[in-house]
Every structure is written in C-alpha cells, then in structure tokens.
Amino acid sequence: MREPPVAVLRQPSRGDWPLALVRGSLQLLWFVITPLAMSGVIVRYLTPYSVTAGGFESAFARFTHEHTLLFTLALFVSLVALFRYWRAFLPGGRYLFVLPPRLVERVPRRRLALCEAAFAELVWLSSVDGKRALARAAPAIALQIDGAAEELHTQLFTGKWSRVERALQDFQNSKKSLPRAGKSKQALVFALTAGVAVLLALAVRLRFFQAYEVLGSSMLPAFTPGELLLGKVVAYSPANLPQRGEVVVLRVSVDGEVREIIKRVLGLPGDHIAMLGDVPVINGWALPYCDAGPYFSPQDESANTGDPSGRLLMEFVGSEAYPTYQTVFAQPFAEYVVKPGEVFVLGDNRSNSRDSRNFDGGAAHGFPLSAIRAKVTRALFSRTMRGQFDPASVWQPLNFSFRLEGTDMSMDENAARRCLVLRPKDAQPPSPQKLTLASTPR
Numbered sequence: 001m002r003e004p005p006v007a008v009l010r011q012p013s014r015g016d017w018p019l020a021l022v023r024g025s026l027q028l029l030w031f032v033i034t035p036l037a038m039s040g041v042i043v044r045y046l047t048p049y050s051v052t053a054g055g056f057e058s059a060f061a062r063f064t065h066e067h068t069l070l071f072t073l074a075l076f077v078s079l080v081a082l083f084r085y086w087r088a089f090l091p092g093g094r095y096l097f098v099l100p101p102r103l104v105e106r107v108p109r110r111r112l113a114l115c116e117a118a119f120a121e122l123v124w125l126s127s128v129d130g131k132r133a134l135a136r137a138a139p140a141i142a143l144q145i146d147g148a149a150e151e152l153h154t155q156l157f158t159g160k161w162s163r164v165e166r167a168l169q170d171f172q173n174s175k176k177s178l179p180r181a182g183k184s185k186q187a188l189v190f191a192l193t194a195g196v197a198v199l200l201a202l203a204v205r206l207r208f209f210q211a212y213e214v215l216g217s218s219m220l221p222a223f224t225p226g227e228l229l230l231g232k233v234v235a236y237s238p239a240n241l242p243q244r245g246e247v248v249v250l251r252v253s254v255d256g257e258v259r260e261i262i263k264r265v266l267g268l269p270g271d272h273i274a275m276l277g278d279v280p281v282i283n284g285w286a287l288p289y290c291d292a293g294p295y296f297s298p299q300d301e302s303a304n305t306g307d308p309s310g311r312l313l314m315e316f317v318g319s320e321a322y323p324t325y326q327t328v329f330a331q332p333f334a335e336y337v338v339k340p341g342e343v344f345v346l347g348d349n350r351s352n353s354r355d356s357r358n359f360d361g362g363a364a365h366g367f368p369l370s371a372i373r374a375k376v377t378r379a380l381f382s383r384t385m386r387g388q389f390d391p392a393s394v395w396q397p398l399n400f401s402f403r404l405e406g407t408d409m410s411m412d413e414n415a416a417r418r419c420l421v422l423r424p425k426d427a428q429p430p431s432p433q434k435l436t437l438a439s440t441p442r
Helices: 014-046 055-066 068-085 109-126 128-136 139-157 161-175 181-207 410-421 432-439
Strands: 209-213 228-233 247-254 257-267 272-276 279-282 289-294 311-317 320-326 342-346 372-383
Touching: 014 068, 055 068, 068 209, 109 128, 109 139, 109 161, 128 139, 139 161, 209 372, 228 247, 247 342, 257 279, 279 311, 289 410, 311 410, 320 410
Parallel strands: none
Antiparallel strands: 209 228, 228 372, 247 257, 247 372, 257 342, 272 279, 289 311, 311 320
C-alpha cells in the first residue's frame, strides 16, 4: 500500500515563531483574560443582589452567593465557549485558528472554522494515531481515505474554498470505518479535565473563601444592609478559638429557617458576659470605648420608632477597634457564662440586634463553634439605598469608613480617627480564672 501523499505535513519551523507568538497572545487575551474579567464583573455587579427579594431573583441570588466560585467557573467556561464560537469576528480573530502561515491570511473569515477543521483532519492523518489507524484498515478503505485526503489537501491549499466543505465531508465519511480510539481518548481527557476543574472549584469554595450578604441592620454602622462581604472559611475548635472582636459568619436557624448571619465575637468559653447599658463587660471588665458623637441611620429598620439620640461609640478589645451604634435605652441583661465549645456574639447595632443576648426567644445563650462558617476579611461591595452600585465600597478592608447616602460623614470619620489616637494601650480582658479568684472569699 502506498503512502498517502499528504500523510506527512510540513512541521512548524523556527520561522513560524512570530505567528505562534501572536496566536498564543491572542488566545491568552480572548480565552483567559477577557472572559475571566467579564465573569468577575458579572458576578460582582450584574447578578441579583438581595436574597430577600423573593421569587426567582431571590433563589438565583442565594445560589450565586452560596456557590460564587462554582457560578463564576460556569460563567467563565460559557464565555470561553462563546468567544471561541465567534472567534473569527474578534479583533485579530483569524490568528486564533490553527492554520499554517500560507493559509491564515488567505482564508475568508466565514470559512476559517471550516478550513481549520479540514487542516486538523490532515494533521491527524499524518500523526502517529492516524498512521496506526490507517495501517490497521483494509487496503480498499486505506486507498479510499488516501484519495479523499489528497482531494481535501488539493482544495484547501489551492484556495478552492467553496469545494473544501464537500471534500471534508467525503474524507470524514471515508474515515468512519477507522478505529475511534483517538476520539474516545480525547473525550476521556476532556471529561477528566472538566471534572478536575469542578472539583477544584468546589474544594476552593469549601476550604478558602466565600461571599456573604449582610441581612438587616444589626451590624451598622460599619456594615450596611445588603452589603456583600468576603469570608475566609475556617474551622474553629477548642484548640483554635476566634479572637475577640472578629466578625464571623454563623449558620443558624432564624425563625425556623436556616440562615447565615454576621456578628462580632466578644465572649470565649468560660467568659462571664454582662452589659453596662449597651457596653459589654467581660469578666468584670467593661470594654473601653470612645464617644465619637451622634449617629443616625435611616437604614436601621427601627429608625422610625427608635431613639433618635443614638451615639457612635468606638470600642476596643484586644487588637480590634470598631464602631458601634448605641442608644441610651438598653434592654436589661443578666450575666451569662459562656459554655465550653461556644462563643458569645453581638451585633454592632446594639439596640437593634438579635444576638447572644436575646436570640432564642429572649434567652441569652452562646453559639457553638461548629456554627461558625467563616471569618469576614473585607467588604466586596455595597449598594446605595436606591439599590445602585456604590463604587467607593469595592474591596474595602474592615475599617470604619462610614457610608450614609446624602450625608457628609467626614465628621464621624474624623471623630473615630481621634478615638483611635486615644485608644488604650491594653485592651485585653482579664481571664475568667482571675475573676473566679477575685470573687472567692478569703
């Protein structure tokens, strides 16, 4: 049996490196950078925002928030497929097709995909797999494929674009009787690659970072309702406790429905927690604070009926400094001793927060360490009260950059900064053992 005249195509030479460089750069731009950037923009700015909106929007928003990484990966793959399908019409798109230099400039845009498929068949026939499949074929089938390949090669490289499609169909029809091991292998590799990508996305989501929405106004003034926060997934235990002052995400049952709520950790196992008004007292030690002046937020659900004489107090505990919203009227609270394996959490909006003081039917209790899903590291973005995107809120650290629509908050921020200058040198509460010793009769 004679060797097919097109079985061995010219191998790429060193002179082809400029085309390879251009093709690689364009592939990186259109199949990696651009879809990745668009996926990030769509997830951050264009997906449904509030999980409390109701209906399909609420369900979709909850899915995108709970499975952000998986949703972003699916969006990225979809955009890559879309760009690849329309790549002939992208700027520089003809160089995205795998064609030799003498064809890449000549082929009309609308026939680029067809010519690439034809060239790929000829390359396959000249490959080891193609030669092996041809050698195992019956002589009559091999001669038929030989003739079809020669015709395809002629129509492609002589520029008979209108005849390439028919020649490609004839070649593929002749090729159907050959073993399909190559195609099965490619399909298996693709399936394994896609599976690994999905598993990797799920593993990253479960082990590293996730986005969480602020539901309600219990974390004012630092976190506004509907704000999206970035949480680092953690697994706390009695040997690995959170720090006092950390903002955490807890998965708990709220009115019979499992939700993720955001609170601040203030009590650790063994701590005796009391309240002096709205200021926490830990093991007989009241948290130091600094009065930064009056504060009022219309984003507070109780703003219409609440106390208008609210104050902005900067609290200090450990290495943390954070703002709280407090009023002169505080709910009575008896001392609570945090049980082993629990934490005591509070909302920063002390007069309007369901937390460890009153979460379970008004009874004080701690939350198990296993309920903590993540530690909040920074704010992703928020919206105004009209639902518009607030560009000033993107990727903000957990600081006291207050945002109140239509109001100049510079005085509050300046007052908070002055409080930081006056912060106590030692803001570490005493241990519960010292409290026990001090209360023991001598």
